Amino acid sequence: MMSEACYRVSAMNATRDHANHLLQGIAGPGAQLRDDQWAAIDALVNQRRRMLVVQRTGWGKSAVYFIAAKLLREAGHGPSLIVSPLLALMRNQVAAAARAGIRAATINSANATEWDAIQAGIGSLDLLLISPERLNSPGFRAEVLPQLAGGIGMLVVDEAHCISDWGHDFRPDYRRIALLIRDLPATTPVLATTATANDRVVADVVAQLGADTGSIRGGLDRESLALNVVQLPDPTRRAAWIAQYLSTVEGSGIIYCLTVSEAHDLAEALDTAGWNVAAYTGRTEAEERERLEQALIANELKALVATSALGMGFDKPDLGFVIHLGAPSSPVSYYQQIGRAGRGTDHAEVVLLPGPEDARIWEYFASVSMPPEQTVRQLLAALDTSEPVSTQRLENVVDLSRTRIDQALKVLDVDGAVERVRGGWLSTGATWEYDEERYAGLANAREREQNLMLDYEATDQCRMIFLRRELDDPTVAEGEVCGRCDNCTGNHLPVEVDAALAERMDAQLKAPGIPLPQRKQWPTGSARKGKIPGVLPGKALGRLNDVARGPALTALLRDSAYRPAADWRQDQWLRRFVEVLAGWDWAQRPVSVVALGSPDPARSAMVEATAAALAEVGRMQFAGAVAAGPQEIQARNSAFRVNALDRYFDYSGVDATTQGPILLVTDVVDSGWTVTVAAADLAQRFGTEVLPLAFASAS
Numbered sequence: 001m002m003s004e005a006c007y008r009v010s011a012m013n014a015t016r017d018h019a020n021h022l023l024q025g026i027a028g029p030g031a032q033l034r035d036d037q038w039a040a041i042d043a044l045v046n047q048r049r050r051m052l053v054v055q056r057t058g059w060g061k062s063a064v065y066f067i068a069a070k071l072l073r074e075a076g077h078g079p080s081l082i083v084s085p086l087l088a089l090m091r092n093q094v095a096a097a098a099r100a101g102i103r104a105a106t107i108n109s110a111n112a113t114e115w116d117a118i119q120a121g122i123g124s125l126d127l128l129l130i131s132p133e134r135l136n137s138p139g140f141r142a143e144v145l146p147q148l149a150g151g152i153g154m155l156v157v158d159e160a161h162c163i164s165d166w167g168h169d170f171r172p173d174y175r176r177i178a179l180l181i182r183d184l185p186a187t188t189p190v191l192a193t194t195a196t197a198n199d200r201v202v203a204d205v206v207a208q209l210g211a212d213t214g215s216i217r218g219g220l221d222r223e224s225l226a227l228n229v230v231q232l233p234d235p236t237r238r239a240a241w242i243a244q245y246l247s248t249v250e251g252s253g254i255i256y257c258l259t260v261s262e263a264h265d266l267a268e269a270l271d272t273a274g275w276n277v278a279a280y281t282g283r284t285e286a287e288e289r290e291r292l293e294q295a296l297i298a299n300e301l302k303a304l305v306a307t308s309a310l311g312m313g314f315d316k317p318d319l320g321f322v323i324h325l326g327a328p329s330s331p332v333s334y335y336q337q338i339g340r341a342g343r344g345t346d347h348a349e350v351v352l353l354p355g356p357e358d359a360r361i362w363e364y365f366a367s368v369s370m371p372p373e374q375t376v377r378q379l380l381a382a383l384d385t386s387e388p389v390s391t392q393r394l395e396n397v398v399d400l401s402r403t404r405i406d407q408a409l410k411v412l413d414v415d416g417a418v419e420r421v422r423g424g425w426l427s428t429g430a431t432w433e434y435d436e437e438r439y440a441g442l443a444n445a446r447e448r449e450q451n452l453m454l455d456y457e458a459t460d461q462c463r464m465i466f467l468r469r470e471l472d473d474p475t476v477a478e479g480e481v482c483g484r485c486d487n488c489t490g491n492h493l494p495v496e497v498d499a500a501l502a503e504r505m506d507a508q509l510k511a512p513g514i515p516l517p518q519r520k521q522w523p524t525g526s527a528r529k530g531k532i533p534g535v536l537p538g539k540a541l542g543r544l545n546d547v548a549r550g551p552a553l554t555a556l557l558r559d560s561a562y563r564p565a566a567d568w569r570q571d572q573w574l575r576r577f578v579e580v581l582a583g584w585d586w587a588q589r590p591v592s593v594v595a596l597g598s599p600d601p602a603r604s605a606m607v608e609a610t611a612a613a614l615a616e617v618g619r620m621q622f623a624g625a626v627a628a629g630p631q632e633i634q635a636r637n638s639a640f641r642v643n644a645l646d647r648y649f650d651y652s653g654v655d656a657t658t659q660g661p662i663l664l665v666t667d668v669v670d671s672g673w674t675v676t677v678a679a680a681d682l683a684q685r686f687g688t689e690v691l692p693l694a695f696a697s698a699s
Helices: 016-027 035-045 061-074 087-099 109-120 132-136 138-143 172-183 199-209 235-245 260-272 286-297 331-338 358-367 373-381 402-414 436-458 463-470 499-510 549-559 572-582 601-617 638-645 673-686
Strands: 050-054 080-083 104-107 127-130 155-157 190-194 214-217 225-229 253-257 277-280 303-306 321-325 348-353 418-421 424-427 514-516 538-543 592-596 621-626 662-669 690-697
Touching: 016 035, 016 061, 016 087, 035 050, 035 061, 035 214, 050 199, 061 080, 061 087, 061 190, 087 104, 104 109, 127 132, 132 138, 132 172, 155 172, 172 199, 172 402, 190 199, 199 214, 225 463, 235 260, 235 321, 235 348, 235 499, 253 260, 260 277, 260 303, 260 499, 277 286, 286 303, 321 331, 331 436, 331 463, 358 436, 373 402, 402 418, 436 463, 514 690, 538 549, 538 572, 538 662, 549 690, 572 601, 572 690, 592 601, 592 673, 601 621, 601 662, 601 690, 638 673, 662 673, 673 690
Parallel strands: 050 190, 050 214, 080 127, 080 155, 104 127, 155 190, 225 348, 253 303, 253 321, 277 303, 321 348, 538 690, 592 621, 592 662, 662 690
Antiparallel strands: 418 424, 514 538
16 A cells, blocks of 8 residues: 555645545545546646536435545645534534544534634644534634634535525525635635535536636436325325325335425424424524434435435435425425435336425425515614614614514625625625615526426426436436336325324314413514513414415405304314313313404404304303404514504403403414403403413414
C-alpha cells in the first residue's frame, strides 16, 4: 500500500488516483469515481471554477464535495463551508465525513451548547456545515464569518434548488448565499448541487452563481423505483389500505402525510392495527428526530409516518418503500420525496394515495407567500434605521401572523430593504420596489404545478417519464418508458380493503375528542393585557383535515342543517359529544352550557340546539347563547383579532344562575382567539371557569 505521504498534492495538481484513494475511505475498497464525478472535482480543485451539479439522488454528490474539500485542504486552503438545509442532512454528512477521515463539524440550532468549542477550532476543520439561517444570524456574521473570509477553501450549496424562488422548496434565507458568493475572491471554487431542478430553476441558480458557472447534468431515472397510484372509491379507507399494504411490502419505509395532525393520527391508527411506526414532523424535538431516524435505519420500525420534515438528507440506502397519504403540490416535490427509497437496492415500492383534501391543503400552504404591497409598506414603515424592532412588536402594526411576518422580512432582507440585528430588525433606508409581476408569476407557477400533479395522478402513460420530463431531464428519449410503474406493467395495486381491519382503524381514526390548546396570555399589543384568567383547555370532536373525521365534519358544518334528535342514543353527533364529555378529565364537572353564536344564523341555530341538547343529556343548566356581531372577523394577526373581538359579542342572552364551571359550545376553533375572548368574558361575568367544546378544529 502506498503511504499517505505519496498522495500529497499541490494547489493545481490534484490527481484522479488520489481522489479515488480518498473515495475508498468513503465508499470502501475498490471504489472508483465515475467520469462525471471526477470532472466536477477537477473543475473545483484544479480549475477553481464555480459548478452546478444536477444529478439524481444516490449519484454521489456528497462524495464530490467531501473529496474536493479534502484535496483543497491538503493544498493549504482553508476549511470548506457547506450550506445544508436540514439537520438530518448535517448529522449524516458529519458522520460520513468522519468515517472517511475528514474533519467536519456543524453549527445549527440543535447543538448550541457546542458552538463555542466548534468556533474556536474552525482552523483545524476540513468542513464546516451550517444551515442557511446561520448566514443571517448576527452572532454568526460577527464571530464566525470573519474567521472564514478570504481563507475559505470552497463554498458548497447543497440542495441548491432552495436558492430559486421558482424551486419547489424555496427558502428566503438561501437567497443570502448569492450575497456571500459575491464577496468571495474570484478564485474560490463554488459547488451547487441538487437532484430536483428543472430548466427554469437551473437558469436562476446559475444567474446567482455567475455567468461563467459550469454545469454537469445527468439523467434522473431511478431504476429501482416502481411507481403506483391508488385511487380509492372511498377515501376514508386510505388508512386501512396502508395498514393492509404494509404486510405485503418488504423492508421498512416512509409514509408521508401533508399535515402534522394527519401524521400523528395515522401513526396512532397504524399502531392500533399492530404496526410498529412513529410520527416524525416539524414539531418533533431534535433529539427525538435523531433517535427515530436511527430506529428506522436499524429497521426497528416498519415506517416513519412523516411530514416533509423528513426529506432532503435522510439517507437509508435500503429504504424499501415510500407511501404518500395525500399528494405533494408539485411533481418536482414528489420526485424529491420518493427519492429517499431504493438508493442501495434493486427494487423499492412507491405508492401515492391522493385524497379530496389535497387541493385545500395546497391552497393553504400557497397562501403563506409575499403579502400584498400595502401590507408590506406598512411593515417597512414600522421599522427604524437605528432602533431594532422585534417581530413580536411588528405584530401590532400589520395584520399578519408571525410566520408570515418572518417570511416577508426574510424576503425584504434579501432584497436589501431590511437587516436583521441583535434585538430585531432595522430598515436599511434603501429604496424597495414591490415586484408584482414576479409574485404573480410565482402564483401562476404554483397553480400550474398543482394541475400537473393532478395530471400525474390521472395519467395512463409511464409515470417515471412523466416526472423526468417535468424536471427537464435532458436524457429522456422519444418513446422511452420505465417498464416498472403500474401503467407500464399493467399491474395496478388492488383497492379492496379487509372489512374487519377497515372497521377497526375507522373506529380509531373517528374516535371523537382532540385537545384544543389553551391560550394563557393575551397577545402583545392587544387591548387586553397579561394572563388570561378562567379559560381552561378545551376539546373538539376532530380536525377538519383529519383522515377519517374531517370529511364528515366538513359536510356537517358546510350545510349547518344539523339539529339533535330527541333521543341522543339515536344521534351520531350527540353520541360523539357525550363520548368526549365522558372521557374529559376535568377538575370540576361543568354545571351550565352556553352556546357561542356566529354571524351565520343557520350555524348559530345548529350550535345553540346542540348546546341545549347536551345540557339536557348531561343534566346541566342551558344558560343561553352569546350573540356575535353581524360581520365575521377577518383579522389573522393575534393582536388585531383580539382587538376586533373586544366588543364583538353580546352576552345579554346568557344567564348562568347555577354556580360552577360553564361548558362553552362553538362550531370551529382556528386560532383559538374567538372562543378565548368569549370564554374569558363569561368567566369574568359569572366568576367561574369556562371549558370550550367545539365541533371541529381547523388548525
